[in-house]
Amino acid sequence: MCTIAILRHIHPEWPLVLAANRDEFYARPAAGPQVLSLSPRVVGGRDLERQGTWMGVTDGGFFVGLTNQRGSANLTRAPRSRGEVVMRALQANDVEGVDRYLAGLDAREYNPFNLLYGDAGVLRVAYARPDSERIHQEDVPPGVHVLPNDVLDTPALPKVARARKLAEKAARKPWPETVQELQALLADHVLPERTPEFLLEEFPPELHERIRQYQALCIHTPEYGTRSSAIVALAPGRVAHYLAADVAPCQGPFQDVTPLLYPPSGFPAPFRP
Structure with a gap:
């Protein structure tokens, strides 16, 4: 994932609502939501290159999602896959289990x-x-938040303020209207008037316009863009809704894939708010 909007203990129906876009190179093969594990039962997309996932949920209502940290254009292929971290965290199946798992990792291997x-x-x-072996953790407080390719709610990236503004419109509405607002957020193409200079400094001048395009919530460039989206609502002990678009959110319908978590009806159906 590259942007995750969070509504925590603020929506009138669901304690946790998440809306996420996955941005990736088009050449990297991936598959849409599917059953990734049976015990616990995990549903999420699959990265077909390294067989991990970027986001998933369990049938017990546990969510894990990862965004790549913004950084140098010269990152090399790490020895271990970040998608493996998401899958192992989902199999841990609760916050304390993930805390223990992360405590045993060396962040420098990823x-x-x-x-x-x-x-x-x-x-x-x-x-x-x-620059650190240790993985730092912190609680997310109640409210509207955005996790981009950086720390939670960073003021450094204009798309964070844009996503929060749109998420706040969705936060207190009935669920069907919340879904419509979140779909609009995920499909938003608005660019900031000015790209922060620190983002451009990491890249040669010929790539500056491309970097500017990356500041939209829904990205479209020739080689890279928003590949898929998801909207998830969690209730205590279960997933209330899991809606997914296996294309850019501006290009295709969201499907209700919640039944994949709860067989025997495990087939996706078109979502209609």
Whole structure:
């Protein structure tokens, strides 16, 4: 994932609502939501290159999602996959289990990442950086938040303020209207008037316009863009809604894939708010 909007203990129906976009190179193969594990039962997309996932949920109502940390254009392929971290965290199946799992990792073995994990009661974010073996964790407080390719709610990225503004419109509405507002957030193409200079400094001048395009919530460039989206609502002990678009959110319908978590009806159906 590259942007996750969070409504925590603020929506009138669901304690935790998440709306997420996955931005990736088009050449990297991936598959949409599917059953990734049976015990616990986990549903999420699959990265077909390294067989991990960027986001998933369990049938017990536990969520894990990862955003890559913004950084140098010269990152090398790390020895271990960040998608493996998401899958192992989902299999841990609760906050305390993920805390223990992360405590045993060396962050330097991975390219930097931000990991969001929790359920209807507790939500945490963890930061892995190449300059420290330890993975730092902190609680996410109630309210509207955005996890981009950086720390939670960073003021440095204009898209964070844009996403929070749109998420706040969705936060207190009935669920069908919330879904419509969150779909609009995920499909938003608005660019900031000015791209922050620190973002451009990491890249040669010929790539500056491309970097500017990356500041939209829904990205479209020739080689890279928003590949898929998800909207998730969690209730205590279960997933209330899991809606997914296996294309850019501005291009295709969201499907209700919640039944994949709760067989025997495990087939996606078109979602209609």
